[in-house]
Amino acid sequence: MGSENKAKIFEQFDKNFEYLKVKYNLLINSDIITREFEILIAGKSFKALLIFVDGMTNSESINNNILAPLMLKNSIKMTPSKQVKLNNVQKFNLQDFLVNKLISQNVVEISKDFEDCFGKINSGFTALFVDTLDVAICMETKKLPVRSIPASQSETVVRGPQAAFIESLRSNTSQIRKIINNENLIIENTKVGKITKTNVSICYMKNITNDDLVSEVKFRLNNLKLDSITSSGEIENLIKDNLNNVYPELLATERPDKTSNLILAGRVAILVDGSPFALIVPAFMLDFLVSPEDINLNSAFANFLKLIRGIAYFIAVLLPGIYISVTTFHDEFLPTELLLAISSAREKIPFPIILEIFLMELSFELIREAGIRVPSAFGQTIGIVGALILGEAAVSANIVSPILVIIISITAISEFSLPDYSFSFSTRIFRVIYIILGYLFGLFGISCGIFAHLILLFSYNSFGVPFLSYTSFKSYFVKPIWQNEKRSEILDTKRPLEEPHISMKWRNNEK
Amino acid sequence: MKNKLTVFEAISIITIITISQIVLDFPEYLVDLTGTGTLINLIFLAVISLIFCFIISNIFKNFSNHDIIDISEIIGGKILKFIISVIFIIFLFLLAISGVSNFLFLIRNIFFQNTNKLFVLSIFMVTLLFSATKGFYSLKKLDTVIIGILGLSIFALFFGDNGNFNSNNLVPVFGYNYETTFKTGLLNIFIFNFMLIYFFLMPNLSKKNDYKKIVFSSFGINLALLLISVTSILLYYPTSITHSLTNINTMNTILLVTRRIQISSFLSQTDSIFIFIWSFAILSYICFLINSIIYILNKLFNFKNKSKLSFPVVLAILIGVLLIDRIINIEFLENIVLKYFSIFLTFGISFIILILGYFKNKKKGLNNAKKAVK
Secondary structure (H helix, E strand, O other), rough: OOOHHEEOOOOHHHHHHHHHHHHHHHOOOOEEEEEEEEEEEEEEEEEEEEEEEEOOHHHHHHHHHHHHHHOOOOOOOOOOOOOOOHOOOOOOOOOHHHHHHHHOOOOEEOOHHHHHHEEEEEOOOOEEOOOOOOOEEEEEEEEOOOOOOOEOOOOOOOOOEOOOOOHHHHHHHHHHHHHOOOOOEEEEEEEEEOOOOEEEEEEEOOOOOOOOHHHHHHHHHHHOOOOOOOOOOHOOOOOOOOOOOOOOOEEEEHHHHHHHHHHHHOEEEEEEOOOOOOOEOOOOOOOOOOOOHHHOHHHHHHHHHHHHHHHHHHHHHHHHHHHHHHOOOOHHHOOOOHHHHHHHHHOOOOOOOOHHHHHHHHHHHHHHHHHHHOHHHHHHHHHHHHHHHHHHHHHHHOOOOOHHHHHHHHHHHHHOOOOOHHHHHHHHHHHHHHHHHHHHHHHHHHEEEEEEHHHHHHHHHEEEEEOOOOOHHHHHOOOOOHHHHHHOOOOOOOOOOOOOOOOOHHHHOOO | OOOOOOOHHHHHHHHHHHHHHHHHOOHHHHHHHHHHHHHHHHHHHHHHHHHHHHHHHHHHHHHHOHHHHHHHHHHHHHHHHHHHHHHHHHHHHHHHHHHHHHHHHHHHOOOOOOHHHHHHHHHHHHHHHHHHHHOOOHHHHHHHHHHHHHHHHHHHHOOOHHHHHHHHHHHOOOOHHHHHHHHHHHHHHHHHHHHHHHHHHHHEEOOOOHHHHHHHHHHHHHHHHHHHHHHHHHHHOOOOHHHHHHOOOOOOHHHHHHHOOOOOOOOOOHHHHHHHHHHHHHHHHHHHHHHHHHHHHHHOOOOOHHHHHHHHHHHHHHHHHHOOOHHHHHHHHHHHHHHHHHHHHHHHHHHHHHHHHHHHHHHHHHHHHHHHHO
């Protein structure tokens, strides 16, 4: 199959046409348009064929910049010296003449084999086959239906840019280039997928990003042997370091401003055509607790929010486990009044506490899943039903205790306060593990779990950089912007200094 | 390079060893022997140990890429290397077995009185096995994160609630008598067995120049922690009580200290929190011992895949723990076997090998110089 596609383009027009008919199933494929015509050059006529995909191309551009010059203007009045004579046609380079004199299209590329040509046609180019030429002249006439730039849905901020990525790769790269506005921004393209040949862009700063990191990203992307790629999520799973890691190892963001900031910090962004998310590498665990809002705030406020999110993470993972362990094994730890309150609340509950807690967890997961899947108009209804069932009916029916409802609610709120959607999945998995450990072994089991959990996190890498490290703890809290002198040491950037020792020169000048 | 230690990582690992031994009630053995004179005894022993530290750090300047196993090979070839390695492996196994057994006893006494020993042991061993397979790199990184909270927990023993302190418990300062404090009390030097790491540290450092800094800083920190824990025990309980506690073998003295700490009326019994925090220290300590055993085994036999050794090592520890069925055996192991074994290894054989290695190195240097002159 592969060798067939590598077939060279024939000199004979009819052969090419036949090949295209077979490969593109032109008799049944309705969106592949072919247009046969003749090109007349200095009295000699050449059969020609245009082929393009309807819906991906700009008809106006094809008509005005390709068909019109080839069909109408090729009886040009050239100067005698440059005029083509029929007896000189062997010496005359038809390809150059067409590309340089007739076709007034900004991007023109030459394909020598059908595979390359098909790739271009499928991505919005128009291919021109001319009799006697063993190449196809591919002209960019792309006009894909794209939606306008929307506001970010999954990473909303109060203050700061609202724009988000869309499904068009070029639109996304242009948003980044607009923000970074520097010639050192490199946007390299590669294709992934034998069938889909999905365009993937690798964005980095030539003068900042570590070369080894860039090479590693390119190496991994260029060594993916599979048929199709349709989203950035698939790429993420294919290029991450630790295959069994439940934590995301690449930071996915739909925000151009966040992507640009991270590129400027020395990281690499991967954009996939058709996906409104950029993947940032390497990613550290604490990146997932950072909100795009943070850089817009006073550092004291930002750090306070970061602290809250850090606490929220621990609550989301540990609270139900600690609750079950304290009530099962360490009741002496609780003040007598609280212990009595819990005991009396649980008195009428017929289930063991582990079943009670799993019942609540399952109900909560179902409500969340339903809330995401149903149309937004029903979302509120699901919320009300859930709140009534969980909050009122379950307690009244003595299925769960009111304290457990509070525990699960606090856990859920904490999980929602985590800024990264994919990161919160890992909290759910580990929460279940801690519930089981807490039930079986109490706080001792929880501490064993935390120990193994931390060991696991410290063993992970994201593109060769530790996923969690002491350094990342230190850099979690933001410094005021005038103190951000250095880029992260762990990234080993080419330009370690981000700003001079005194960035607010006006203060010195004032003195 | 990945497993090389920075200053902070090395100090964290060494400090966690001492914290674990404090949690495992080693200070009680000190108080048991020297009574109220333990503080003076400890300071006296620290001075002696510091002299050793000074000698060790100066000699190791000449062996920047060697640990004590390599030096034993220089002196006595492969046979001595094998013997020394085996001695160290046995010692580390005994430490690990006593550590797990002791902590298991503590945990079972408090939380799992009616639970099967194997059931409680299972989670402990699974955690250790999992951590050991992940290698030393993760452990050293973890230690840098938990060291702060562990250190604070030991300070909390002292500062938790000094309302219960009785300063009369500290007198007589010189203990039972001069001989017990300074002569018989010399045996208490086993508490400085963390110094054994100094014999393995040099080739595992990312910057060799930091060796001296690590030796003296870690020594100072560990001494401070030991002094605090001993002082807390003495201040909370008269030595007669701790002595009887030791004899009836029911409770860890350090844990009894935590039971007297009352942070507020809300948190009245805080021992669960301490056990929760100290579990990290014990797990890290045992995990470090397992990694050290694997390190020495690898030096002896040069295995292709070190991580596969974790399973047999953990299994051997598990078997050892199951064999020690009664608490008297743990006490015998810690207070008699390990005490003398620690002194023999730290201040005896390792030190002698180091000195001999130094002279052999010097002699070799002289011979080379003579040859060069000729």
